[in-house]
Amino acid sequence: MEIDQHKSMKMTPQRIAIMKYLDGNVTHPSAADIYGSLRGEFPTMSLATVYNTMEILKEQGRVVELSIDPAKKRFDPNVGPHHHLICTQCSKVVDIFTEFPLGLTEDEKHGFKIVGNHVDFYGICGDCAAAEKERS
Amino acid sequence: MEIDQHKSMKMTPQRIAIMKYLDGNVTHPSAADIYGSLRGEFPTMSLATVYNTMEILKEQGRVVELSIDPAKKRFDPNVGPHHHLICTQCSKVVDIFTEFPLGLTEDEKHGFKIVGNHVDFYGICGDCAAAEKERS
DNA sequence: TATTAGTTGATAATGGTTATTATATGGAGA
DNA sequence: TCTCCATATAATAACCATTATCAACTAATA
Structure with missing residues (x-):
């Protein structure tokens, strides 16, 4: 995932961390997974920030939301066909x-x-x- | 869907109605859809009864739970390959x-x-x- | 018909997701 | 570099689908 400037997306430390976490990640994490993995680095981060960021990345086509797990949404940074x-x-x-x-x-x-x-x-x-x- | 006796499944009017509703149904209804469609016939029926019945039908392989819709579970009475x-x-x-x-x-x-x-x-x-x- | 194991319906609890809002801040322009 | 403001964050409330609980009820069997 390219962590560069993007139209109408203000880059914040939290967003950069989420994008770095997703880059090359093949675990198909849930929002809670992402949140849990970044809490160490950003103890004050909110789950809402994760959801908000994922929504934006989804709109930009940088991430796909999976309906694979009936219990929760999971995200896939690999947007190519597979x-x-x-x-x-x-x-x-x-x-x-x-x-x-x-x-x-x-x-x-x-x-x-x-x-x-x-x-x-x-x-x-x-x-x-x-x-x-x-x-x- | 065969609406007959089944081992360890007590047939009740509510269950019969749910099974009749599902028989041949191709709309892949959610629990709320089923509940809404049967409220007229069973004004006192509870959503819990729908979930309970779907769980049993699922265990018996008479229905498949779909993860297609991120917002809610949907059920498919067609259990053949498709x-x-x-x-x-x-x-x-x-x-x-x-x-x-x-x-x-x-x-x-x-x-x-x-x-x-x-x-x-x-x-x-x-x-x-x-x-x-x-x-x- | 009496018995009883299993079911129902009402509702509380749970858990994931979304909405709200006061405060903080990235980044464009001065 | 500094200011300003549109936007983001964090905390938390609200929402909604699903699951759990349990007292009252009932289908199935003897």
Whole structure:
């Protein structure tokens, strides 16, 4: 994520820290994750600042909001086309960059003007599988 | 949806009504949608009963919970393999039954044991496109 | 019909997100 | 560099979907 000047976005230490945190981050953090990671550096930072900043980054297309986790929003600084592997136990999300042929006929589009697509794979991640084996 | 006896599920008028409402329903309703649609018939019904019933139907595999809408959970009584067309403006969700080749190599699985997948297409539905044209 | 385990409905509690607002400040212009 | 003000921050209240609690009720079985 380019941490440069941007039209109508005043750069503050908090925003710079959030953008640095997101740059190259592949953990798909929630607002609380971001907040928690930056509290050490900015003890007075508010969760509202995180949400506010994410909203702006979203509008600028520098971040994508994911609906992957039913419990909370998660954010993805990788805005290029890619797909996700989701652990149904621990909610871990891993990026995959495989491309799939996802063409639809006009009929299959049901009158929609398609602008994008996304593939989610569900499964059990290695860590959770190991933990399960451990318990048995 | 078969509205028959089911192991460890006591059939009540409320549950029967919810299951009838879901049977063949393609609107991917939220708990509030279901509640609102049945209030006329059951003025005393509680939202808690809807959530409780959906939880049981989910456990029984008669319904799938969707994370498509960041604002609320939505439910899909169609538990067979299919994909979704999602309107980014009105959140309408339309089913499509096209099958795509979605194989992953072992490397691409990143240690996950894959159990399923789902393709979401994003776009503007016909109604929203028409409404937009109207305004301009 | 009597029994009882499971369900309902009312409502409180929870947790994530959004709104509000007084105070502080980044950054453009003097 | 200094001033000024539009905008951001932080604290916290409000909001809303979901979950938890529990006393009263009831479907299912004997």
